[in-house]
Amino acid sequence: NAGVMQNPRHLVRRRGQEARLRCSPMKGHSHVYWYRQLPEEGLKFMVYLQKENIIDESGMPKERFSAEFPKEGPSILRIQQVVRGDSAAYFCASSPGQGGADTQYFGPGTRLTVL
Amino acid sequence: AQSVTQLDSHVSVSEGTPVLLRCNYSSSYSPSLFWYVQHPNKGLQLLLKYTSAATLVKGINGFEAEFKKSETSFHLTKPSAHMSDAAEYFCVVSDLRNSWGKLQFGAGTQVVVTP
Numbered sequence: 001n002a003g004v005m006q007n008p009r010h011l012v013r014r015r016g017q018e019a020r021l022r023c024s025p026m027k028g029h030s031h032v033y034w035y036r037q038l039p040e041e042g043l044k045f046m047v048y049l050q051k052e053n054i055i056d057e058s059g060m061p062k063e064r065f066s067a068e069f070p071k072e073g074p075s076i077l078r079i080q081q082v083v084r085g086d087s088a089a090y091f092c093a094s095s096p097g098q099g100g101a102d103t104q105y106f107g108p109g110t111r112l113t114v115l
Numbered sequence: 116a117q118s119v120t121q122l123d124s125h126v127s128v129s130e131g132t133p134v135l136l137r138c139n140y141s142s143s144y145s146p147s148l149f150w151y152v153q154h155p156n157k158g159l160q161l162l163l164k165y166t167s168a169a170t171l172v173k174g175i176n177g178f179e180a181e182f183k184k185s186e187t188s189f190h191l192t193k194p195s196a197h198m199s200d201a202a203e204y205f206c207v208v209s210d211l212r213n214s215w216g217k218l219q220f221g222a223g224t225q226v227v228v229t230p
Contacts, residue, residue, distance in 0.1 A: 045218060
């Protein structure tokens with residue numbers, strides 16, 4: 001049973017470009033969570049999605065960031081017009097049910113560097 | 116509101132000696148508590164979790180943690196450190212009463228193991 005998969009593992013973008021980060025949850029998991037880890041900090045919650053629904057996006061910046069989890073295919077975290085402050089590691093996690101009751105399993109992360 | 120404080124940002128131990136990583140939490144309800152480990156440039160791996168069953172929780176790789184409600188603590192211990200334990204450790208709290216179970220991460224404790 002493959003774990004949570006994220007791609008790309010490393011992504012370099014210039015300021016103003018778009019970044020698209022993909023996350024495929026573990027088989028049988030229908031809940032996906034995105035987190036951001038800035039250097040020397042812990043992970044900060046961004047958004048919680050179920051298939052075709054955003055459940056909680058309270059951690060998402062109001063502008064330039066969006067997330068989706070379509071009926072088919074991976075979850076996508078999209079960052080438009082990236083800035084240097086977006087440089088971070090972005091982690092996806094998945095669970096079979098609601099977050100607190102179920103363990104969240106994390107992917108290896110995508111390390112975004114904005115030049 | 117829930118929060119978690121890791122009392123040490125860095126811990127250095129000698130191989131073969133005990134490891135103690137301290138964590139205090141704040142939660143308005145009976146929380147779920149987790150410890151995750153992150154090796155350099157890797158994703159997060161669950162070490163153990165507490166979900167209102169036994170207060171002494173045994174995890175992988177010889178780690179264990181004790182939930183102490185009176186002290187609002189969930190310290191992580193291991194009797195004998197191994198070189199492979201060098202990593203960053205995150206204490207995490209989840210409170211189902213006030214949210215869907217959103218994870219709140221501590222800032223992390225960097226563990227260095229010396230020969």
